[in-house]
Amino acid sequence: MRNPEEELIRILKGAGVDFTASLPCDRIKCLIPLIAENFQHVPLTREEEGVGICAGAALAGKRPAMFIQNSGLGNMINALLSLTGLYGLPLAIFISHRGVYKEQVAAQVPMGRHAAGILMGAQIGFTPVDSVQALALAPSILEGVYSGNKAHAFLISPAVWEGSGLKPPLPPAREKRPSAPVSCPERQSPRRGKIPARHELLSAIWPFLEGRAVVCNLGFPSRELYSAGHRPSHFYMLGSMGMATPIGLGIALSSGKEVVVIDGDGSLLMNPGVLATAASLSPKNLTVIAIDNGVYGSTGSQATFTGTCVDLEMVARGFGIRNTFKTGDKEELARLLEKPAGKGPRFIHALASAGNLDTPVVPLDSLEIKRQVMEFLRG
């Protein structure tokens, strides 16, 4: 008899799953190493980030699956609805369903009890899996996920793993911290002279986005990029704030194309952990431009903390990205983009002044945006 974890791996392989992301739960501590051994695997800092990364992977033609604890379901609902759901992208989610079976941790109970209700309320299909035998339902459901481009959750009871003879691996040896310095290279102050507005930066870099997949932050950034000139390679975000860099990372990990993310300070501060994920996986084809105008520009220009205490380049370096730049000059930004990302992910902290171009919403719907980007990525 196979162990239940091995049975699930067999089912996933049968369904053609080829991209995975996970955040640990004690009950799946023997499953996650097997996932990492058998599939392309992204360890996450937060479940929502995984939804973005898997969306990027799906745009590049992959069949993604996530492995999480049900507490993490609460961290990902917005992205599941306004990204996976809105754009019609496939995602299988295997949820370790805590709080309902032989639970010792009181804090697991509230989310455990409500997990099914939350999924039902969000109209995300789900299947309770209470025994190894119930895994037999998975192949046909997975077939529906990947052919029907939808999300589906499997609520897996800890009872499923009870018969397992697997032992978790030993923890990795703790080595000394990486010795590279966190501090930024010496720079001339980029704040001299007039700092361009976001739309001026976008117009300056537009020629250099040709041939690259571009993931653009929601709201005015996407509107301004569209008005600078549409290309089928542009993934305009219509929702899912904080998911620009995760989506770009997912595409970069799943395709050979150069990927440029146009992110914002407010959005990056919402999910900064993705910078650690990018640093650790280190795709050479990813450039993140953090357009830092010091405000939530699309919602009335309320101040973010980059105007007072946060230096996003330092944040990126602190998370382990070494290939960083800072500029407040549009020509310099364009010159940086002329070259490919080079060694590991590149992070460009682009200072901007607040203000939006008076330009209408992107006139493409989510499915049309997806269709064009997928065609570009296939080409």
Ligand SMILES: Cc1ncc(C[n+]2csc(CCOP(=O)(O)OP(=O)(O)O)c2C)c(N)n1
């Ligand atoms: C989860 C969530 N919270 C809040 C919003 C509202 N919202 C949309 S865009 C935006 C501002 C984004 O700011 P930033 O990333 O700095 O980009 P900017 O518009 O300044 O270029 C906010 C707060 C949202 N869409 N989703």
